[in-house]
Amino acid sequence: MEVFEAIKGRRSIRNFEDRPVGKEVLQRLIEAGIWAPSGGNAQTWRFIVITEKDMLKKMKMVSPGLLGNPPAVIVTCQDRKEAERKGGKLGVESVSVMDTAMAAQNIMLAAYALDLGACPIASFHKKGIQRLLRLPEEIFPQLLISVGYPKEVPNPLKRQTEGICFFEEYCG
Amino acid sequence: MDKASLEENTFELISYMIVSARNLLDEPSRYGPFRLVDAASRLVEILNRIGLRSERIEKIKSQIEVGKHSVMTSEEEFHGFLDSLVSSVIEEI
Numbered sequence: 057m058e059v060f061e062a063i064k065g066r067r068s069i070r071n072f073e074d075r076p077v078g079k080e081v082l083q084r085l086i087e088a089g090i091w092a093p094s095g096g097n098a099q100t101w102r103f104i105v106i107t108e109k110d111m112l113k114k115m116k117m118v119s120p121g122l123l124g125n126p127p128a129v130i131v132t133c134q135d136r137k138e139a140e141r142k143g144g145k146l147g148v149e150s151v152s153v154m155d156t157a158m159a160a161q162n163i164m165l166a167a168y169a170l171d172l173g174a175c176p177i178a179s180f181h182k183k184g185i186q187r188l189l190r191l192p193e194e195i196f197p198q199l200l201i202s203v204g205y206p207k208e209v210p211n212p213l214k215r216q217t218e219g220i221c222f223f224e225e226y227c228g
Numbered sequence: 229m230d231k232a233s234l235e236e237n238t239f240e241l242i243s244y245m246i247v248s249a250r251n252l253l254d255e256p257s258r259y260g261p262f263r264l265v266d267a268a269s270r271l272v273e274i275l276n277r278i279g280l281r282s283e284r285i286e287k288i289k290s291q292i293e294v295g296k297h298s299v300m301t302s303e304e305e306f307h308g309f310l311d312s313l314v315s316s317v318i319e320e321i
Binding site: 068070113116117118119120179180181184210213 | 239240243244247248250251255259263297300301
C-alpha cells in the first residue's frame with residue numbers, strides 16, 4: 057500500500073466486528089511499531105498486547121475512552137527508568153513520550169494496511185491499567201490502541217489547512 | 229439475566245462513571261456531556277438485558293447512539309444533538 061493512501065485512508069475505528077485478530081498479525085503491528093524513529097535510538101517503548109476477553113472487560117472499566125468491543129488492545133508504554141538512564145530528564149519527560157506516539161502511529165498505519173481498524177485512546181486511568189496488568193511503576197502506559205476488524209468506518213474529518221504551516225517565517 | 233450477571237453489568241457501569249468523573253478533571257470539558265449520555269445508553273442496555281423495555285427509553289437510546297460520536301467531529305453538531313436529545317426527553321415526560 058502506498059504511504060499516502062494509508063495516511064489519508066486511516067480512520068479512528070470505534071466499532072469492531074466480533075472476530076479475533078491472529079497473534080501473527082498482532083506481531084506484525086508491533087514490528088511496525090518498533091521501526092518508528094527513536095530519539096538517541098533509546099527504544100524505551102514497551103507494548104503489552106491484550107486479547108483475553110476477561111482482561112479486556114476489566115480494562116474497559118478503567119478506560120472511559122475505550123469504546124466498542126475491540127478483540128485486541130495494545131497498551132503502549134514507556135519504560136521511564138530506561139528513558140531516564142538513556143536520555144536524562146529530556147528523555148523521560150519528552151523524547152520517550154514522543155517515541156511511543158510515533159510507534160503508535162506506525163502501528164495504526166500498519167493496521168490499516170492489513171485491513172484492520174485501530175483507535176488511539178488517552179482517556180484511561182493510568183494507575184488503574186498499571187494495577188490490572190501488574191506493570192512495575194517504571195512501565196508507564198501512555199496510549200491504548202484498540203485493534204480489530206472494522207464494523208463501521210466513519211467519514212473523514214475536515215482537516216484544518218489554513219494558518220498551521222508557514223514557510224521561512226511564522227506569520228500567525 | 230441472573231443476579232450475578234446483573235451485579236457485574238452494574239459494576240461495569242459504576243466503574244465507567246467513577247473513573248470518568250476522575251479523568252474528566254483533566255480532560256476536555258465536552259467529554260463530560262458525552263460520558264453522561266453514554267452512561268445513560270449503557271444503563272438502557274442493562275435494563276434491556278433484564279427484560280425491561282419501553283418505547284420511549286429505546287427511542288432515546290437510539291438517538292444517543294446515532295449522535296454521540298459527533299463529540300469527535302463538530303462542537304456545533306454535538307451541541308445540536310444534545311439540544312435535540314433534551315427535546316425528545318421533555319416530550320416524553
